Amino acid sequence: MGFVDVRKKQLFLNPEKITITEDNGEVKELYCFVGQHGYIYQKEEFIEVLEKAMEFYNRPDAEELIEKQNDDQFFWWGMQHAIHYLNCEETNDGKYTFPKPDFKKKKFTQTRNWSVKCNWCGKKVSNTEQEHYFTLNNTELGLSMERACTDVCATHIWNESASNWIFARGYEKYFVMDKGES
Ligand SMILES: [Zn+2]
Numbered sequence: 001m002g003f004v005d006v007r008k009k010q011l012f013l014n015p016e017k018i019t020i021t022e023d024n025g026e027v028k029e030l031y032c033f034v035g036q037h038g039y040i041y042q043k044e045e046f047i048e049v050l051e052k053a054m055e056f057y058n059r060p061d062a063e064e065l066i067e068k069q070n071d072d073q074f075f076w077w078g079m080q081h082a083i084h085y086l087n088c089e090e091t092n093d094g095k096y097t098f099p100k101p102d103f104k105k106k107k108f109t110q111t112r113n114w115s116v117k118c119n120w121c122g123k124k125v126s127n128t129e130q131e132h133y134f135t136l137n138n139t140e141l142g143l144s145m146e147r148a149c150t151d152v153c154a155t156h157i158w159n160e161s162a163s164n165w166i167f168a169r170g171y172e173k174y175f176v177m178d179k180g181e182s
Contacts (some may be wrong), residue, residue, distance in 0.1 A: 012040070013049060081169060086139050086162075091176055098179050099165075101158040103136045103148065119146045120153035141165050 020028050027150045033041045033049075041049070056062060088096040108114070108127035113128035114134045125133060134154040136146040141161040148154035160178050166175050 059178070070089070079169075079174065082140055086138075088175070095174055095176050098176055099141070100160070101155045101160040102138065103134050103151070103154040103158060106133050106135055107132055116147045116149070118149035118153050120148055120156045123149050125149045136161075 002079070013035065015031045016031050016034045018030045022028065024161060033046055035041055039111055084094055086099040087102075088099055090096060108116075108131060110127055113127060115124045117124050128151075134148040136143045136154060136157055138150065138158075141166070142160075143157070146157050148157055155165070162179070166172055166177070179180055
């Protein structure tokens, strides 16, 4: 049971230190609680929050609920980090776009004869047949210097790695899995 929507969670009840000098010169450091927009909570509001918080923390299942929520939060932030790294965008239905293929087009050096074996179709291409080949590098997806004969093969390599990556982490319900391939 997710009792907090980890995506919409906002900071609530920020403790604010207040230094008060009493008439006798004694300086006290006290706290008040500040909500959104910097307003200090009224006593009744704060007491209500405090009582409800105590009721929650005193529940026998509180520890279990906290652990579950924190696991969800950990999962969510892990995914946020990866989404940012892979330049995924949020869609209208709250999912994320499938990681967009990212590869480099490399020019064969013409000074010597050499070939590249495609990591997708297995075809060997050389500088006598075509001008370019493609490479893929992405630490998140576990791609390191994968080579492809064409941009089509490079896209296949990318999409397969991204798919595996999503399923391995249980992210499939958060991503649009349709890659728009023709
Ligand atoms: Zn190929």
